[in-house]
Amino acid sequence: MKIYLKFDFNTICKKVLQEKLDTKNLKHRVLSFGEVDFLEHVSKEDLADLASDFAEYGIEIIEDQKTALVQKIKDTLVNMVFSDEDIHVKSSVYLAEKLNHSYGYLSNLFSEVTYTSIENYLIMQRIERAKQLIVNNKLTLTEISYKLHYSSVAHLSTQFKNTTGITPSQFQKIISKRRDIANKS
Structure with missing residues (x-):
């Protein structure tokens, strides 16, 4: 089972x-x-x-203030993307309000410490959330793209493929086949 x-x-x-x-x-x-x-x-x-x-739980104590603020940025973005609450503001506004810093400062700091942009990190989180929604909730791609604030299913599909190498539809088929195999066992 x-x-x-x-x-x-x-x-x-x-x-x-x-x-x-x-x-x-x-x-x-x-x-x-x-x-x-x-x-x-x-x-x-x-x-x-x-x-x-x-x-042992993958939690580490951070003593450097820059690293701590970058972790707060990551946590805030994860909260935003994985929240069941529908957040209707741009991520830049959300971050600036939650962390009490200008988005420009947060963006520059994030790039300096992680060597990637907040936007790229946000895309990765949104794709992880999309995969989770496909696996757990069995939502349609239209519902998922709406829930994750994509402008269209095509936009979600493009980012999904660029990130994972496969389309969301292909991912759904893989999950469906795995479920079929598991149910036959």
């Missing part, structure tokens, strides 16, 4: 952070966008222990 799961990365990550921090008995607050505010001094040993505990 196979089941399909839907999960929220941010909720899972916050839960892991909360549990790991609680076991260390450190006074803290978990803030949004992967920030933890310690309400008391934390020793280097405790930070090293936390870093080790977090590493």
Whole structure:
């Protein structure tokens, strides 16, 4: 038997952070966008222990402010793309409002640190979301393109093919064949 799961990365990550921090008995607050505010001094040993505990979940402590802001940009874009809430503003406006910096500054910083643009990162996230929607929700390509704010199915298809090497229709067929094979087993 196979089941399909839907999960929220941010909720899972916050839960892991909360549990790991609680076991260390450190006074803290978990803030949004992967920030933890310690309400008391934390020793280097405790930070090293936390870093080790977090590493097994793919979470790392970032000490550089530029890298931390780039991570916030990524988290904000992932939240925007994977949100069930329909967000009707441009990504540039959304980022500037959420992070309290001009989009120009965020864009330059992101490119400097990651060697790619915010736009490219956003496209990658939208395509990942499209794949998830194809696999989990069985939506039509028209519904997916609308949900992800593409101007048309053709625009979605072009970006999908440029990113993955196959069209969304081909991807749907592959998923359908895999399901058929799994159901016959």
